[in-house]
Amino acid sequence: LSGSDKTVTVLCGFGPFGEHTVNASWVAVQELKKLGLGTEVDLHVYEVPVEYQTVQSLVPSLWKQYHPLLVVHVGVSGMATTVTLEKCGRNHGYKGLDNSSFCPDSQCCIVGGPDCIDSVIDMESVCKRVTASGLGVAVSVSKDAGRYLCDFTYYTSLYLSHGRSAFVHVPPIGKPYSGEDLGRALQAIVQEMLELLDQAEEKIHCQHFH
Numbered sequence: 001l002s003g004s005d006k007t008v009t010v011l012c013g014f015g016p017f018g019e020h021t022v023n024a025s026w027v028a029v030q031e032l033k034k035l036g037l038g039t040e041v042d043l044h045v046y047e048v049p050v051e052y053q054t055v056q057s058l059v060p061s062l063w064k065q066y067h068p069l070l071v072v073h074v075g076v077s078g079m080a081t082t083v084t085l086e087k088c089g090r091n092h093g094y095k096g097l098d099n100s101s102f103c104p105d106s107q108c109c110i111v112g113g114p115d116c117i118d119s120v121i122d123m124e125s126v127c128k129r130v131t132a133s134g135l136g137v138a139v140s141v142s143k144d145a146g147r148y149l150c151d152f153t154y155y156t157s158l159y160l161s162h163g164r165s166a167f168v169h170v171p172p173i174g175k176p177y178s179g180e181d182l183g184r185a186l187q188a189i190v191q192e193m194l195e196l197l198d199q200a201e202e203k204i205h206c207q208h209f210h
Helices: 024-035 052-066 123-132 149-161 179-209
Strands: 007-014 041-048 070-076 083-086 088-090 116-118 139-142 165-170
Touching: 007 024, 007 052, 007 149, 007 179, 024 041, 024 070, 024 165, 024 179, 041 052, 052 070, 052 149, 070 149, 070 179, 083 123, 083 149, 083 179, 088 149, 116 149, 123 139, 123 179, 149 165, 165 179
Parallel strands: 007 041, 007 070, 070 165, 083 139
Antiparallel strands: 083 165, 088 116
């Protein structure tokens, strides 16, 4: 397949912050990069610094540069014990300081943007399908990405892509899953997401011609 026939997908993990000197999200993304998403998917991966201002410039540049079908952001949550699919991003309530001790004056992502933006991807459906595939990694769904850089990045991406973004929270490495486990789980999750987007595109396509 030539580049133009491939499905372009971008996966972003985060760099170190606080006690997370190794960020499980970036480990998981690198493991997925090794596994790949098959020959039909052109996969690009990025490590995103835990800084609001970098996110504000980097996320739009990824959409501009690659025109991906899907961008999946992955973050670590010290409280997570499952791989967690986030349904939505929220605009307000950003008070936590980032790695440069900065937080936006407005405490929001996009001034004047909607309070909450949902992903176009049906996370319940992805969760059911991945769980049924018997990966040995527990997957759950959440409506609160935590009002820190994860949530901030997700909202920004959802806003720019009209919902064609996803966010996955992973637990820290070894609590209980290895980096390889998380990579396998991500692979299954992203493949299901692309499958669902593909089906939705086909539906729109059919309606177009009848």
